[in-house]
Amino acid sequence: MKFTYEKEYDNVFDELIDRGYYEQATNEEELKKLLKEESVKFYCGFDATADSLTVGHLIQIMVMMRMQNYGHKPVALLGGGTTLIGDPSGRSDMRKVMTEEMIDHNAECFYNQFQRFLDFSEGGATMLNNKDWLLDLNFVEFLRDVGSEFLVNEMIKKDAYKNRMAAGGLTFFEFSYMLLQSYDFLKMYREDGVRLEMGGSDQWSNIIGGVDLIKKHEDGQAYGMTFSLLTTADGVKMGxxxxxxxxxxxxxxxxxxxxxxxxxxxxxxxxxxxxxxxxxxxxxxxxxxxxxxxxxxxxxxxxxxxxxxxxxxxxxxxxxxxxxxxxxxxGKGDESAMPTTQIAKSDLPKGLLILMTETGLTKSNGEARRIIKQGGVSINDEKVADPSIEVTEDLFEDGRIIIKKGKKNFHKVELV
CATH class of the missing domain: 1.10.240.10 (Tyrosyl-Transfer RNA Synthetase)
Structure with missing residues (x-):
């Protein structure tokens, strides 16, 4: 697709600041001048840990869309290689190890979703997958050429590693993640003309690693920028x-x-x-x-x-x-867009508490019981007073019931 909107600023850098995305950057004034005067090729990385992007990814996507609208060239980097390890940043435990087949499937799903947001026509955005260069690396050569540039005593001071070590330990498997992400930037700088890496605030250490690696190996000028993670007013990650x-x-x-x-x-x-x-x-x-x-x-x-x-x-x-x-x-109109669960008659749970939890209306049977006692639940517009009510076929009208929790949460259950 080709997405454009009316620009409000002379420089996308100012827009990123004014709309609350921007957190920090390397060589800030130099980067701001570059973004104003030239078309810059930049990248954001996405490890393929699931078969869909989430609302939490919308910050990265919006930043990429805004950058492209100002004439810059996005590269969406799928982490087909790095997902085999898993980024320890922001985690207190090791990520689940995934198979290459699972990761390939997830990467394909990401690629399809990105088509909605970025213009991939000739001269526009591109998509790369770091499995294309990471999986064939020679281990010893990589350690000699890249690993030799990283000091362990400096790496373990980084939050990405320090927090994991405090929580119970860090495997060498995960410890190598920063080296691989830094190498991604070096490779794309050399072969694809990428000069800027952008990512969430938890990626700052990894981004700096790539910027420094480019300076050491190519004597080149690369840049990094981070933006705030999408969090609620309570400080919880959104999504x-x-x-x-x-x-x-x-x-x-x-x-x-x-x-x-x-x-x-x-x-x-x-x-x-x-x-x-x-x-x-x-x-x-x-x-x-x-x-x-x-x-x-x-x-x-x-x-x-x-x-x-x-x-x-x-x-x-x-x-x-x-x-x-x-x-x-x-009470009028089409119900087709309502969240719906289909259940066979033989699989009907005995109680409403279980049904509310199974459909996601509540996190637990205890929460469902409490809300019912408070008068916050109705079935087909009839208030439910008894938490022990059984779910039988008699409750269903035309093969369906609508459970309402509070004023805003609805769920339709259909018998099949």
Whole structure:
């Protein structure tokens, strides 16, 4: 696709700062001047740890889209090689070791999803996979040429390693990750003309490793920039719901579920998310985000949710999601976009508590019991007073029931 929006700034660097993405960069003033005067080839890396990107990846995606709109050339680097190890940054435990076949499948899924966001036509974005050069490396030669440039006593001071060591230990397997990511940058600098690596704030140490490696091996000038991770006002990484991750694949998280997730964000996050996850003008985002009246705040949340779903799934799916949300509040309209679970009659759980937990409406049976006792649950618009209610065929109308938790969370269960 070809995505453009009206530029508000002379330099994408200023836009990244003003909209709250930017955290730090190497040679900041020099990089700002470069981005204003030249078309810069840059890359962001994505380890293929799942078969879909998540809402948490939207920060990287939005930054890449904005950079491309100012004439810069994105490289989306799939970590087909590095995912075999797993980045220890930000983790207290070792990542699950994945097979090469699983990683290849996930990388293909990522590639397909990126088509929605970046322009891959001739002269536009490109996609590379580091398995193409990492899997054939000679171990001894790599240690001699790359490993010799890294001091262990300096590496273990980095947060990415220090935190893992404090939590119980760090394998040499994971310890090599920084070397491989640094080598990625060196390789793409040499062969693809990539001069800038961008990533989340937890990638700073790895990015610096690549910048320094290029300086030592090529006597070249490369740059690194990090942006803030997508977190809520409570400091929690965004992209998790009661059912788990909020995926960009509609088969894993429906457009309606994504709409509801964004619609239910904390009031304190509205302005930040409008600025970072939409292409609405900056002034409009700030105006919407500064609302004090409850009705105005809710309207701003609806706009945020609509814009995010439109970005990820397209305008038609966004229209369907908002129509479904309104239908649930008015009791009219199409239910097709509502989150749905199909259950065979023989598999019906004995109790409503179990059903609510299995469908993701609650995290546990205890939470379901508490909400029912508080009067927060209804089935087909009938308030449920007894937590021990059994789920039988008699509850189902035309083969389905709609469970409502609170004012905003709905789930349809269909008998099959």
């Amino acid at each position: 998790k719901s009661q059912k788990g991750a909020v995926w960009l694949d509609e088969k894993k998280t429906s457009p309606y579920e994504m709409y509801q997730y964004m619609r239910n964000v904390d009031d304190r996050d509205v302005e930040k998310f409008l600025l970072q996850l939409t292409f609405l003008p900056t002034d409009e985002c700030r105006k919407l985000g500064s609302a004090k009246d409850a009705a105005e705040i809710n309207k701003a949340k609806e706009i945020l949710a609509y814009e995010v779903v439109k970005l990820v799934h397209g305008e038609e799916k966004a229209d369907e999601a908002i129509a479904a949300a309104k239908a649930l509040f008015t």
